[in-house]
Each structure stands twice: as C-alpha cells, then as structure tokens.
Amino acid sequence: MKKRITLAKQKSIAGFAFISPFLIGIILVFIPSLIKAFSFSINELKISPSGYSLQFAGLEFYKEALFEHATYSKQLIESVVDMLINIPLVIIFSFFISNILNMNFKGRAAVRSILFLPVIVSSGVIITLNSVAIVNGVMTSGSGGESISTVDLSNLLVTLGLPTGIISYLSQAVSHLYEVINSSGVQILIFLAALQTISPSIYEAATMDGATAWEKFWKVTFPMLSPYILTNTVYTLIDLITSDRSTVLSTIVSTAQTNINYSLSTAMAFLFFGVVVIILVAFVLVISRIVFYYD
Amino acid sequence: MEFIDKNKQIKNNAKRVGSMLYSLVRTIIVLGVCYYVLFPILQSVFQAFMARRDLYDSTVDLIPKNWTLDNFRIIFKAVDIPKATLNTALISLVVTATQLASCTLVGYGFARYDFPFKKILFGLVVFTLIVPVQTIVVPLYLNFRFFDILGIMGLFGSEGINVLNTAWPFVILGMTAMGFRNGLYIFLIRQFYRNVPKELEEAAMIDGAGFFKTFYRIMLPGAKPILSVVAILSFVWQWTDYFYSGWFASNISVLSNEISAVSTNLNVIKNILGVSAIEDSYKLVLNSTGALVIMIPIIILYLFTQRTFVESIERGGIVG
Helix, strand or coil, rough: CCCCHHHHHHHHHHHHHHHHHHHHHHHHHHHHHHHHHHHHHHHEEEEECCCEEEEEECCHHHHHHHHHCCHHHHHHHHHHHHHHHHHHHHHHHHHHHHHHCCCCCCCCCHHHHHHHHHHHHHHCCHHHCCCHHHHHHCCCCCHHHCHHHHHHHHHHHHCCCCCCHHHHHHHHHHCCCCHHHHCCCHHHHHHHHHCCCCCCCCHHHHHHCCCCCCHHHHHHHHHHHHHHHHHHHHHHHHHHHHCCCCCHHHHHHHHHHHCHHHHHHHHHHHHHHHHHHHHHHHHHHHHCCCCCCCC | CCCHHHHHHHHHHHHHHHHHHHHHHHHHHHHHHHCCCHHHHHHHHHCCEHHHHHHHHCCCCCCCCCEHHHHHHHHHCCCCCCHHHHHHHHHHHHHHHHHHHHHHHHHHHHHHHHCCCHHHHHHHHHHHHCCCHHHHHHHHHHHHCEHHHHHHHHHCCCCCCCCCCCCCCHHHHHHHHCCCCHHHHHHHHHHHHCCCHHHHHHHHHHHHCCCCHHHHHHHHHHCHHHHHHHHHHHHHHHHHHCCHHHCCCCCCHHHHHHHHHHCCHHHHHHHHCCCCCHHHHHHHHHHHHHHHHHHHHHHHHHHHHHHHHHHHHHHHCCCC
C-alpha cells in the first residue's frame, strides 16, 4: 500500500524546491569557497597554468598582515573607528530625517527621491572616481585635513567644558556629515515605511491622555520604530563593509591583484571579517536592549 | 469678554509663529541635506564641462568660465565607449535577470513555506551578506579559472575549463543567489511576500493550481513593485561594479574598468593631447568626466523609475 504524503510534508518539499537556488549556492559555491579561502590563508598559494599548489605556512600570513604590512593594521583600526562613529550617526540621522519627511510639506516626494539618489549614483567605481575630487572640494572629510568649521566647533565645545571624548566624537561627526548623509538613503526609507505602519489610533489615544508632541515622540514613535533600528544597523554595517569607500578593502584587493599575494590578501580579509562580526555582535547586544516589540 | 478674546488671539498668534518657525527650521534642514547629496554630483558635472585653462584661473572656483566638451572627447577617444557600454549593459542585464529569478524564488520560499532548518538557513542568508566578498574571491576566481562541476572532469584527467572572461561566472553566481548583496534582495522579497494575505494563495490551491503554478500565476505578478526595486538595484550596482568584473572578466572591456584606467594610464591621454605632462588637477577633471559618462545612463533610468522605486520600498517593500 502506498503511503500518502501529508500536505505539510508536500509543503516542506515545495519550500525546499523554492529555496533550492540558494541551497545549491551555499553548498556548492559559498561554503567550499569559504573553507578553501581559509586554507589559502594558512598555506602559501602558488598558481601555475595547469593548476595551483599549496604549501603549509601556519599563521604566517596573519602575522604578516597585522605586524609587518605597512598600512593594513592601521587601516583596520581606522575602519573600526569609522564603523563605531558612522553606524550610530547614520541611524540617528536617518531616524530624525525620516520623522521630518513623514510630515506633510511641499516637495516631499522630490526630497525623498533626492535622498535616495546616492544609493544609485554613489556606488562602485563612481565613488573611486569622485573620491579624490570630493576630498579636494568643499567637504573636507578626515584625511584631507580638518575643515575650519570643525576646528571652530571643537574650540567652542572646549570652552563649554565638555569632556574631550564627547568633543572629539562631535567634531568627527561633523566631518563625517557628508559620508553619513550619502549613506543613509535606504535607512531613511526603512524608517519612513515603519512610521507609516504606526496606527493613528495610538497617537489619538495618547492625545486624549494629554501627551505633548515631545512625549508622543518618545513614548509612541520611538518604541514603535525600535525594531527597525536593529534592521538598519545590520544594513548600515553591511553597506560599510561592502562599500568602496573602505580603505581596508582596497588594500585587500590590491594585495591580491597588484601584488599577487593571494594568501596574504585572504588572511587580511579573514581578519577584517572577524572584526566585522565582533562589531555586529556588540551592536546587536546593545540595541536589542532598547528594542520594543509591539506584538 | 473682550479681555478673554484678546488673550485667545495672542495665544493663536504665538501658535502660528511657533509653527512657522518650526516649518522654517524644517525647510532649512531639508535643504541642507539635499545640498549635501546634490553638491558632489553638481561639482562633478561642472568639472566635466570645464576647459583645461580654467584650472589655472584662480577666479574659477566651481562654475567653469569656458564651457567645453573637450573632456568628453578625450574620454571617448581614450576608451571605446560604445563597445564598453554595450558590454556593461549586457553583463548588467545577465546579472539582473539571473539574480532576480533566483532571489525571487528563494525569498518567496522563505516567506511562505515551512520546512526543517528554516531559521538556520535564513541565518545563512544573512551570513552570506556579512562575509565580505573579498574573503572568498580568490577561491571563486580559481574555481572559474579551472572550472569543474563536482570534479567530473578531474575523473578524466582534465584540469577543468577556463570560464573567466565569459558570462558564466556572472550567470553561476546569479543563479545560485551568491552575487553582490543577494542576501539583501532575498530579505526584501521575503518581507514583501510576508505581507501578502494568505487567502489569495489558498484560493488558487483550492482551484487546483500546484505550488509552482500558484507562485507563477498569482504571487509573481503581484510582486511587481518590489521586484522592480530589486531589478534596478541589481542593474545599477552591476553597472558601476568593478570588483566582480575586475576579477572574473578583466579582459572584457566594461565602463568601470576602462574609465578608471584612464587616469592611471596617462600615456594615452598625453598622446591625445600632444603634451608631455598632465597636471593632477586635470586628472581629477578627467575622473569627474568619466564618472559622469558612467552615471548618465543610470541617472536617466532613475529619473524614470524613482516614483515606483521610492513608493514601493515605502509601502511595505521592506517593513514586515
């Protein structure tokens, strides 16, 4: 007698069928490549026209990347600092801008399209082509020397008696403004979409209870948006580590392509990945404490 | 009586001034932010049309005094732009088609079906996103250099075929949802399908449509907004990509690689201009011109699609 397959079973088979492209990809492409990459980073890789050979090197390349390479470790630290500064800034900026854009005013649609423009035009090679021009332009950021306004600002803050940690963060923030605005497009839209899912009845109830606009913002809007802070943080991090602004990435690429040192490049990439994971976990841990789930 | 009225009036006036002040501040912030976005684009446009002698003119800051198309002429002479554009367009179309197909299937599967290890598998989708491609690019490169499915050719003593500089690396990565930021596309499509009411699907199934037919006939046409977002992102990011094309198709001339080579390989430019040295500032101008040449098609694409784009992301493309 033939056994009938239950609907649930049929559905799970169909589910696997639908995700099969990804399954094939992860099993045949991604995981083997990741394992191979790891073996390349602990072996010396030599490529010949007929194939390639490996020679065991241990942690040699990791040591070389961290301690001997001229710029890598410095750039790695810089990229960490960059992430720690940029991620909170992008989140805060897109949070407030999306609240502004959610109001009714003339030209709202145009402003949204403009804010999303960087996602389209400042990607890939265009960043590399324009980066030099921008550093030399009005918007001096970081490496191009501090712009006058930043110096003025930090002087002002020193006279106000703020702790130096906060001052350096704020002045960094100002010099990062250009980068922050240009990498907030998607995040703004995610927050905007989330804002529109908040039921007006909650605001009405709050108004009836006598809440002021300020209170409504912190007691209704903020908690309702908090889950998307997490989504946006993960997105921002991914954006930062895959964007062509990152100097670490360009060092990794040039080590492989220009200097043909594949093993060193892979070791560098693994170190970078490790750092990214640590930062991601740290952010997720911090943010999940403020996240509020409505349902 | 009169006194109360006056009081009310003052209060109303204060309210009106307050709201005017508020919208003023809002306008300033919005304009400032737009300025930051548009300025670099304008700057690169101005530079692209600037004559070389304007660089020596200290009165010229941003807006050129002598408008010219010379920079474009040089770029078009140094690079075979029509050919590079055609290649870029072909690769971008292949990438968009394959990535869209695979990510839609996968995103739909994750949104609508329950199967064992679903959470772990979706975790792997996010994992593929946070692993920088640079980590696995060397093995990928070698895979394509000595391409061999499951070691079948190795059995016959062959080393595998070289599929670099063909469309295959892009097709393979696209079809297996392993291309640039494909995890993000899967995530977006999954979030979209999670919001579609289940009744639609159930009705189709009761009418006798199979799983795939239901998807193809009912769920696919309904997802046009989010699919167009994914298609545009995938197309544009491939259009400006130089990483994947640099590794897997370095011999195929595409816009990104050809144009970024212009300012590093200055001999060509020197020959065209008939000069022996080129100033750094003119290199910047050439870079801006090149960037503009790459950007123009995608800006036109964006102008036509920005409405759908922004609206569909907002209306439940992302937020579930």
